[in-house]
Amino acid sequence: MQRKTYSLAVLPLAMMLVLSGCTMEPDYHRPALPVAAHYDQQGKAMAGNGADIRWQNFFTDPVMHKLIALSLANNRDLRVAALNVDVARSQVQINRAALLPSVDMSASQTSAHLPGNLYNTSSSGPVTYHELNTSLGVSAWELDFFGRLRSLRDKALESYLATAATQRATQISLISEVASSYLSLCADNDLLQLAQDTVKSQQDSYDLTKRSFEGGVSSEQDLVQAETSVRSAQADIATYTRQVRQDVNALRLLVGTDLPSDMLANARLKKGWRFPATPAGLPSDLLTRRPDIIAAEHTLKAANANIGAARAAFFPSITLTASGGSTSSSLGHLLEGGTAAWSFGPSINLPIFDGGVNTANLNIAHLQKRIEIADYEKAIQTAFKEVGDALAAQDTYQDELTARLQDEQANQKNYDFAHIRYQEGVDNYLNVLVAQRSLYAVQKSLITTQLGQLNQQIALYKALGGGWKS
Numbered sequence: 388m389q390r391k392t393y394s395l396a397v398l399p400l401a402m403m404l405v406l407s408g409c410t411m412e413p414d415y416h417r418p419a420l421p422v423a424a425h426y427d428q429q430g431k432a433m434a435g436n437g438a439d440i441r442w443q444n445f446f447t448d449p450v451m452h453k454l455i456a457l458s459l460a461n462n463r464d465l466r467v468a469a470l471n472v473d474v475a476r477s478q479v480q481i482n483r484a485a486l487l488p489s490v491d492m493s494a495s496q497t498s499a500h501l502p503g504n505l506y507n508t509s510s511s512g513p514v515t516y517h518e519l520n521t522s523l524g525v526s527a528w529e530l531d532f533f534g535r536l537r538s539l540r541d542k543a544l545e546s547y548l549a550t551a552a553t554q555r556a557t558q559i560s561l562i563s564e565v566a567s568s569y570l571s572l573c574a575d576n577d578l579l580q581l582a583q584d585t586v587k588s589q590q591d592s593y594d595l596t597k598r599s600f601e602g603g604v605s606s607e608q609d610l611v612q613a614e615t616s617v618r619s620a621q622a623d624i625a626t627y628t629r630q631v632r633q634d635v636n637a638l639r640l641l642v643g644t645d646l647p648s649d650m651l652a653n654a655r656l657k658k659g660w661r662f663p664a665t666p667a668g669l670p671s672d673l674l675t676r677r678p679d680i681i682a683a684e685h686t687l688k689a690a691n692a693n694i695g696a697a698r699a700a701f702f703p704s705i706t707l708t709a710s711g712g713s714t715s716s717s718l719g720h721l722l723e724g725g726t727a728a729w730s731f732g733p734s735i736n737l738p739i740f741d742g743g744v745n746t747a748n749l750n751i752a753h754l755q756k757r758i759e760i761a762d763y764e765k766a767i768q769t770a771f772k773e774v775g776d777a778l779a780a781q782d783t784y785q786d787e788l789t790a791r792l793q794d795e796q797a798n799q800k801n802y803d804f805a806h807i808r809y810q811e812g813v814d815n816y817l818n819v820l821v822a823q824r825s826l827y828a829v830q831k832s833l834i835t836t837q838l839g840q841l842n843q844q845i846a847l848y849k850a851l852g853g854g855w856k857s
Contacts, residue, residue: 410534412695415688421764422670422771426778437665437854438676442562445663445848450653451569454642457566459530461643464515465561468554482543485536488528488707522728524710533702536850538695545689552682555855559678563849565641567842572634573654574838578831579627586620592823593617596816609816616820620827655838662844667778667851671772673770676852683766683847687759697752700745701738708732770850777847784840791833798826 411632446452459465497518531537593613600610673680711729738745805822808814848854 409532410537410695411698412534412538418760418764421768424670426667426670426775427523435666436621436668436672436676436851437848438672439856440663440665440853441856442854446562446566448660449646451566452606452651453647454569454638454650455565456597457644458561458642459558462561462641464812465554465557468557472547472551472554475550479543479547482536485529486531486540488525490523490525492523495519503692516647518714520712520714520728521713522710524708527710528701528707530562530705530707532705533699535696535699535704536690538699541692542689542696549682549685549689552678552685555678556682556794557853559849559852561641563845563853565638566845568634568638569654570656570838570841572631572638573656574625574834575634576628576651576654577656577834578632579624581830582620582623582627586617586624588821589613589617589620592819612816612820616823645795656834660841662841662848665844665847665851665853667774667847670771673767673774673852677770678852678855680763680766680770683759683763687756687763688777690756690759691782692750694752696755697745697749701750703737706734706736708734734752768820773850774847777843777850780839780843781847784836784843788836788840791829791836795826795829797831798822798829802826
């Protein structure tokens with residue numbers, strides 16, 4: 388009989404333990420991959436994945452390497468992203484602490500003096516009394532029977548993981564922006580140098596034409612045409628000088644500190660830039676290698692956990708408040724026997740009518756999850772497009788660059804022939820001017836194509852999720 392009574396006594400405790408382990412969160416299932424299994428533009432397969440290449444091994448140019456390192460230490464956007472991670476981590480600690488009782492200790496003293504005739508009693512004298520209290524207690528500890536607090540904890544944890552992944556995505560973007568900005572500076576320096584060389588050569592042609600005009604050999608039209616070519620190149624010098632200065636300002640903002648003094652002298656595309664080959668892998672690899680996709684999935688998981696908290700709001704909540712201590716009229720007797728005092732105040736809150744607030748909150752939680760699913764799928768589709776675009780550029784830029792080089796060689800020969808024919812009096816200066824302008828345009832296009840090819844390699848490395856492993 389005693390054993391049966393004991394079992395019945397333990398039964399409520401067992402039920403409480405079982406209930407405390409339940410949760411209202413729906414099971415999480417990762418959405419299906421909303422893209423094809425392979426990239427359309429992917430040619431010859433290469434083992435591995437570009438995201439596994441550390442940025443130090445991808446950006447090997449010493450100046451670029453130094454600029455990236457400086458940006459990782461000083462860029463303010465990256466600093467804010469790191470601080471946001473710290474904030475999210477603290478929020479996780481707050482939500483975890485809600486699962487545990489909060490224990491407080493307090494001490495107080497009350498002194499009062501009352502006149503003797505206050506209550507019109509037989510007592511003839513005034514009354515003075517002192518009361519001292521000390522206690523240790525638990526205030527408003529919610530028993531998480533239905534998992535509301537644990538769902539909020541899980542939501543905070545997933546939000547923290549999403550913020551941490553966002554920080555890594557910010558780092559990837561920063562590294563690629565610094566590299567691309569430095570290459571833009573290199574290209575604009577080359578274009579500026581080309582414009583300066585063109586002005587010099589065209590100024591020499593103008594001076595020669597002017598002497599021929601003064602000698603009666605060339606016409607005034609030849610002289611005017613030569614001058615227009617010089618003035619056009621001079622305008623380009625002003626344009627590229629402005630762009631170089633703006634490139635330096637943009638790079639200084641990204642780096643977050645002063646630039647190395649020797650940077651401008653070496654900023655050229657003609658240094659024989661080379662980046663490692665970047666294998667693309669499979670689209671499914673992006674799920675674990677692109678921090679922005681990882682962040683989107685953690686945000687989806689946070690929305691899934693929030694449904695559990697919204698469901699738990701429909702069920703009763705039990706809160707415990709308890710304290711124990713000592714009460715005495717003097718400090719000397721505060722810890723003696725007979726002064727113990729305690730209180731215990733459990734409370735239960737049972738939602739009966741709330742005007743549909745809980746139902747609306749649950750609907751919002753379900754809708755928010757659907758929104759996060761769409762955002763997660765959009766992140767995957769965007770990543771797939773970025774990789775596909777970079778692969779398409781990889782397949783075509785080399786052909787374009789080869790054609791540009793051949794075009795430059797052909798235009799150089801055409802200009803040389805036109806200049807010889809003009810000097811021999813076979814053609815007028817207009818043919819020389821046309822050939823010279825065509826050569827200048829092709830040389831500018833060649834530099835732009837070289838920049839595009841290098842930026843495409845950086846874009847592929849970034850799109851694959853490379854740059855956050857160090």
